[in-house]
Amino acid sequence: MKFIHFLGDTAVMSGRVIRHSTRSIDTIITVIAMPIMIMLLFVYIFGGAMNTGDVSYINYIVPGILLFCIASGVAYSSLRINNDLTKGIFERFHSMPIAKASILGGHVVASLVFNIISLLAIFLVAFGMGFRPKADVLGWVLASGILLLSVLAFTWIAVTFGLLAKSFEGAGVFSYILMLLLFVSSAFAPTDSMPSAIRVFAEYQPMTPLIESIRSLLLGGTADKTTLVAVLWSLAILAFFWASAMRVYKRRMK
């Protein structure tokens, strides 16, 4: 009975947050249109000058655009959580006989749903631009798995910062850090041409294994050490930020 209540409450809560997204034009523009614009910009403007070896630039850049989309999309979770916290809506929910976990859970489920929709939109446009993945079923399953793990991990980063931020304006700042990390990785250009200090950083930060493993899987590669590193990184980020979010939540709801 308790578990059924939890599922029901989470469904109601996530329904609420998904409505927030679908009713806000700027969410849709930022989350779906922005990454597509960046993809167009990189492929058609910078793409000709990029040297990505045997791989066409569109095939090279898609994983980076997908992660860029997630990084900008989760910022909205953090803004909305901050708003709910400061406006007292969480407090009202807390005074009601509902499953506590559904309060943040609703935001996480909504983030998952909204990100899946925007990732699909990007795949669609990418196909139109000549993206030709060669993955078999297992490759697709693994690549999607890593993408979903990244959505979850990034979402919990968003939850933590949304709960920590003193103001609405501050809640989304972390998202720019995620985007910056993407630029300093192999997302848009191979790391070989970077100065050595930056290259070392780029190769060891979590974005690079995430992108390289998705790229290799989509282009027909098999699971290898990079896949494992990517999975471990996302699990570690997920665990760390989940625990941090829980701690901050308990403190702020006192």
Add this chain to the structure above:
Amino acid sequence: MTSNNWAIEVIGLKKSYKNVEVLRGVDFTVQKGSTFALLGSNGAGKTTMIKILATLLQPDNGSAKINGADVTKQPEQVRKEISLTGQSVTADYILTGRENLRMMAKLRHLPDPDKQAEELLRRFDLLDAADRRISTYSGGMCRRLDLAMSLLGNPSVIFLDEPTTGLDPQARLAMWDMIKDLARSGVTVFLTTQYLEEADHLADQIAILHEGHIVANGSPAELKNRLPKGHIELRFDNETTLNQAQDLLKEFNATADSNNLTLSVITDGSTRQMMRLLTKAAEADIEIAEFAQKLPSLEDVFLAIVTSKKEDSR
């Protein structure tokens, strides 16, 4: 009276934030079905009190029970009995009024959320605005919706934290009527307010929270009885007359305010005393420009009680 008659029972409640003691041992009981007003100035700890009763905050010491269920030991039980309407409107501004009500009905696991929403929209005169987003509502409409959201699931104890703060006079009167309707329906209403007039108007029982203690607790009539019976105010055209009048009316304990050219005289409220005073002024040929009787307000009660407490502790 057995404890079964208490909707709220608070014993020795203490709560501090860091080094600030907000509640220093609060005791009171609220009878089932009554309306109770917790009165206090800004920062007196009213919201802290309401948060503890609504299971949002843990007290440091003491106990609080809602319909016999302990707020710290049986919070789930308590949450089924209560509803909380916070100081600011906590409806979802992006959703419509109907969607807000439906969401709350679903979260309370009620059958037929659509019907529940429809009924409340009608009752709170929000049907016309039902399908508009809350962000387009006026302050009064928001409050009405907020209250409607609180009533889903028929809670037996309703907490209202400063329900009329920030409302215009008309919306405030409408809110008062709604609170009275609620009280008539048999639920226990616990409200906090900074306005003595509001407490006087709505509550069966008023407790005054000051510096972490309940300094007075009783019916509005009982509280009014604890105070000098108000005063009359006489205004004069010039300072000479004012001074003459002050000399003449010494026996009435008159205090002069030379800035406003007024003299205020404490009375026992009897017409006999007033007549004596006015006759005396007339006989001495003192012209009174303006005469006003100031009835005792709960503000006076508050000041009188706080002052007398201070004197007691000296």
